[in-house]
Amino acid sequence: MQYIALGLTLLSLAGFQEAKTTAEQDRPRLDKIAAVYTGGKTEEAITQLKEYLESFARDDLAWTILGHAYKDLGRMDEAQASYESALNVNSRQFQAITGQGIVHRTRGEYDKAMKAYERAVEIDPKYAQAYSSMTTIALKQKQDKKALEFAKKGYELDKTDPVIAANLAIAYHYNNDKVNRDKLTQTAKELGYAKVDTLLKIYSGELTVRD
Numbered sequence: 001m002q003y004i005a006l007g008l009t010l011l012s013l014a015g016f017q018e019a020k021t022t023a024e025q026d027r028p029r030l031d032k033i034a035a036v037y038t039g040g041k042t043e044e045a046i047t048q049l050k051e052y053l054e055s056f057a058r059d060d061l062a063w064t065i066l067g068h069a070y071k072d073l074g075r076m077d078e079a080q081a082s083y084e085s086a087l088n089v090n091s092r093q094f095q096a097i098t099g100q101g102i103v104h105r106t107r108g109e110y111d112k113a114m115k116a117y118e119r120a121v122e123i124d125p126k127y128a129q130a131y132s133s134m135t136t137i138a139l140k141q142k143q144d145k146k147a148l149e150f151a152k153k154g155y156e157l158d159k160t161d162p163v164i165a166a167n168l169a170i171a172y173h174y175n176n177d178k179v180n181r182d183k184l185t186q187t188a189k190e191l192g193y194a195k196v197d198t199l200l201k202i203y204s205g206e207l208t209v210r211d
Contacts, residue, residue: 025059026052034065042069060090067099076103094120098130108211110137128158132167139209144174155184162191166199173203 033052037045049066056062067082080103086096101116114137120130131154138147151171154164169184181203189196201207 025056030062037065037069042072045069058089060086060093064093064096067096071099071102076106079103092123094123094127098133101133110140113137126157128154128164132164135167135171139174140211147171148175162188162193165191166193169199170202
């Protein structure tokens with residue numbers, strides 16, 4: 001049996017635009033860099049972000065995006081350092097806190113990850129991605145009912161994110177609710193979720209989200 005991690009959503013460009021930052025910044029320039037990142041050009045985005053931060057070193061949102069980019073490449077030490085830089089500027093940068101949670105999750109530090117996600121939703125109770133990330137941890141710790149609660153909350157807050165819908169489908173699966181599992185699987189597919197085949201392998205037992 002193979003082991004996989006649940007899908008975790010990154011912030012969309014719209015999410016970046018909605019985020020509040022306390023620092024001096026060049027917002028149009030940062031928006032363009034964020035578009036490079038969300039367009040999948042991660043290395044290019046890192047180069048542009050580092051150049052940008054030479055001029056705007058106290059832009060917590062830029063540091064957060066840089067952390068996400070490093071995380072995507074598996075460069076976790078650099079991701080962690082970037083998130084810490086963001087939080088040194090703005091201790092309430094909930095997106096950076098969630099990023100730290102993901103770093104902890106990849107290192108198997110599940111209690112630390114959960115605490116990070118809990119802190120993020122304390123700051124922004126409507127941050128759907130954090131609840132979906134909490135689903136991941138709860139399932140890994142075999143707290144399936146709690147995982148379903150988190151997944152429902154995330155989906156309630158954001159019904160447009162295909163990964164959030166997919167995570168809810170997985171949570172339903174581990175709670176033996178096949179009807180809602182299949183319903184949310186179809187929803188995720190309609191929203192553009194690219195790994196429906198992975199969901200089906202989880203349902204068949206070929207893959208698992210457990211450690």
